[in-house]
Amino acid sequence: MENLLSISQVAKRSGVKASALRYYEERGLITSIRTSSGKRHYMREILRRIAFIVFAQKIGLSLEEIGAEIEKLPHGHTPKGQDWSKLSKTWTERLDQKIEELLRLKSGLTHCIGCGCLSLSECRLVNPNDKLANYGSGPRRWLRKEKSITKHS
Structure with a gap:
């Protein structure tokens, strides 16, 4: 549980409202782990993905485009700096x-x-x-x- 953050902790740390986090999850951009009571918790690594989403929006990518870009990331492990760098090169x-x-x-x-x-x-x-x-x-x-x-x- 120490590596998990509540939705309010993620919202505070990322600067993204909880309602936006729920929307991102609904769109498949991020995922959470649900407790037995239905509360959302996120792996700490989600903060990188949220920062990526926010940055991509600031340069004008739609959420659909962001989703397509996220699909290019490796599955099975947390993306590293070089993964994010490779993705962002196409945005120049x-x-x-x-x-x-x-x-x-x-x-x-x-x-x-x-x-x-x-x-x-x-x-x-x-x-x-x-x-x-x-x-x-x-x-x-x-x-x-x-x-x-x-x-x-």
Whole structure:
């Protein structure tokens, strides 16, 4: 029992609410050991897995994607540092894309929003004649993946 933590201990140590831990368990991301009275207890090693889940969410992975990543971990023993490292290497491209998007948003704070009109469909400087509508709906400058859309399309 000394290696087992109650749900409240795990919540406190991980910074994740007990309700989220129950949800993660429901989704198959973590597992608990039930006592005869039905209380959840977790192996201490679960803290690594929860940290992994939290980190993965922060970089934008969905719980489905996190579950798929966790399935890649070895079964039968607690994952080691090299296991986590191998998994996270595939995330570099995703982080680079997120950084690029954040830089575009930062630029927009002074370029687009800073003009005061707040309307890409009417703005003559950034989006004359609403050319960005040709690329789809929504805020195209921020959603863009097409390299052909420039700051002053």
